[in-house]
Amino acid sequence: MEILYKSTRGTGECVTASQAILKGLSDDGGLFVPTQIPVLGIPVEKLASMTYQEIAYEVMSRFLTDFTEDELKACIERAYDSKFDTKEIVPVKKADGAYYLELFHGATIAFKDMALSILPHLLTTSAKKNNVKNEIVILTATSGDTGKAAMAGFADVPGTKIIVFYPKNGVSPVQEKQMVTQKGNNTYVVGITGNFDDAQTGVKKMFNDKNMAEELSNAGYQFSSANSINIGRLVPQIVYYVYAYATLYKNGEIKAGEKINVTVPTGNFGNILAAFYAKNMGLPIEKLICASNENKVLYDFFSTGSYDRNRDFILTTSPSMDILISSNLERLIYRIAGEDADKTREMMNELSKDGKYEITAEMRAQLKDFYGNYATEEETAKIIKKLYEDTGYVIDTHTAVAACVYEKYKTATKDDTKTVIASTASPFKFTRSVMDAIDHKYDAMEDFELIDKLSEIANVKVPNAIEEIRTAPVLHDTVVEVAEMPAIVKKLLNA
Template sequence: MTLIYQSTRDKTNQVTASQAILQGLATDGGLYVPTEVPNVALDFETLKNASYQEVATLVLSAFLDDFTAEEIAYCVENAYDSKFDDAAIAPLVKLDGQYNLELFHGNTIAFKDMALSILPYLMTTAAKKHGVDREIVILTATSGDTGKAAMAGFADVPGTKIVVFYPKDGVSKIQEHQMTTQVGENVKVIAIDGNFDNAQTNVKAMFNNEALRDKMLANGKQFSSANSMNIGRLVPQIAYYVYAYAQLVKSGAIKNGADINFTVPTGNFGNILAGYYAKQIGLPIGKLICASNENNVLTDFFRTGTYDKNRDFFVTSSPSMDILVSSNLERLIFHLTGDSDVATSELMTSLNTTGTYKITDEMLAELNGFYAEFADEAEISAQIAATFEGDHYVEDPHTAVASAVYKKYLAETQDTTPTVIVSTASPYKFPKVVVESLTILTGQEDDFDLVKKLEKISGTPLPKAVSDLFGAPVLHDTVIPATDMQAAVEAYLVLD
């Protein structure tokens, strides 16, 4: 029996996993979710000795079951290979009082590599499976990391193009340089005057624009998404939660079957949602700790049941979390409503029209598996310094948000359950805030001076993803108003 995926806004809109991956977003504006929780054999006496590739194969085979075993093997083998600089793929590092799950060993040194290394293989395999001969245009908005990881995955992949929009002043200089120097005949990078929410809203609008969809089809093209709104992005992320648990069992840190907590730096809600699905398939997770920066819309939601994006937007040192509309939360809302497409659609309409919605008290009570808190800029900087002082270990600002929030959780609950911090990026992506937290700056240094300084302070070699940027020519320098995004896409694709 094949696992079916349905739209959060129309339960009659049902597709297989491969169809959902090809489409990205549902045509009704909803997100695809599995109609049931698949059965996954989580035998940790076996899994504790499994490679990351074997764990990924187990998870993907269950959730993407219309792919053959040979197709899954092909995708996994090509995704998780020597492009990762650690054979473990996602090593677990023991620090004082916590474990950091390092998800930044791929070729763009951010956790998005964990899924975006495999998505091009899943997508092109799905296209062949369905006899799709149209050009697949990956259209995505990025708050810093998705864009580069998606471009690295899709660059020069036959039958695809990729268009990435990012907020001009809303990413770090290293992140921006990673994107604007991206090579590939099928790659287009465009900066917008606006923030990530502007970019994401306009990308969603293009997906939902029937006239544009028809024009694309008439020109032999179709859109798909590389954001975590695509289940082909989300499902591979479930694997590293299972892998982290297996490694804790292997090391003797926990007994098989004991609960652990995960603290996740959270913006668009995809990463922590993968943890929620891991819990649904039987992974023994006690609390999923949702860590936000000063854009703390999720903290307020989990505490009050009201989601309200009508608030000040802050540009912070953790830009991948500078988000006020957490798109993947819609999937969790759908499950909280008892899988009601009608109720979910009403709540999302309210968000679009008024900027806010409120869930029922019964739904709020079901969120007791989550804890939410946020860290401000001073707390992030202090946490970077404290972790370095205590462990001689350097955290990037997103990971520091998670560590700081975990400390608040400990103080509030005294819960001694072993806890894994989901470490989402290398500190080398954000050298200014990291080095500033560890030493005094003159103010004259640029990001390239700072990464060398960080290498000296940390004793950790400069990753190839950063050293390759030195002297790399800027290939993409287009900046447009957010309102011109669709026109820019049509011009690049030469839609007539």
């Protein structure tokens, strides 16, 4: 069965998976969605005997139907290899009654590695399939993790360049050091004097700038995206939820067909949307628990049906979730609007113009799969400390937001369904916040002293991604105003 892709704001024209991956964003500003969600249709008993790579092929081949078996398997093989520090790629750890899906064992110790390890290969394969002659420029905004993971994936990949914009004072010291020390002749990192939403809006504007596209095309370049708006990012994320379910079954934690809940710390809505797609493929997921930090725009949306970004932007200890415009929510809006592109476009225009929109009562009724809540900074720190003291298991700040919201969900509903918590970053990525939560006595330590101390108390080896940046020189130090973003892109590309 062929799966094609259409825009959430379009008039019904369809493109192939490889064309959707290449474009990243539709010409009309919408996001690509599959014409239908394919059925997984593989018994869990069979899934349980498969490797991560084998499950990845089964899931992704159902979505990326214009890739040949050899093409897709080659992409998977190159992506999920020794750059991950565990053989199983995503271990599942049980702690305090929940199952933590550790998505941070890749090159940059965050869940973005799961999709950004394979996206460069999907993209270059897509370019060949569509006879693209231009060099592909990956243009992306990051709230901390996407940028580094994308650069690690694309560094020195022939036929590509990557330009990453990040909020200069809106990421953790480790996140920034990872980015500004990135090697690769085709990688560029630019700080902006603004927040993540400013960076993301600036990138979207460049994607929609027809004059700029023509100018760059004449210079031999075309834009594509590594943000979670690219369907080539979303599809690989579905895989690890299927793998988690198969692992729980294999380990005797659940019976075949038994439903589980999934809790995801959410900013841009891509990771939890992937779980929603997995559920719609037939994976037995009951409730999708959407966890927000103090920038609780998604919690308010699920509570009221109103999406309103007109609020103070709060810098928290979980910076990858410091987001007020959750781009991937548009894909869910499109679905609950009955795949009505006009209605979706209208709401997205309202968001752009007034900073808010409201869904109908009929649309709200279709959100029963979801539960939303949020964790304060104090609650986030408390749960890191409690989990460590009770079990010895150390989680990062983003995972802690999810763990806290899961506790609130259990208290509110008394639901004891077994629950997978997406553990989206290594605690070593946010060491100061994690160690501060465990005990204030560590406050006076330098960053790398703290890292060594965390390794000692958690009894976990310091990841290679951290060791590499201890003494790495800064290679990128450009900082610009938001309005200067197009100019710096042209300058970096000599266009």
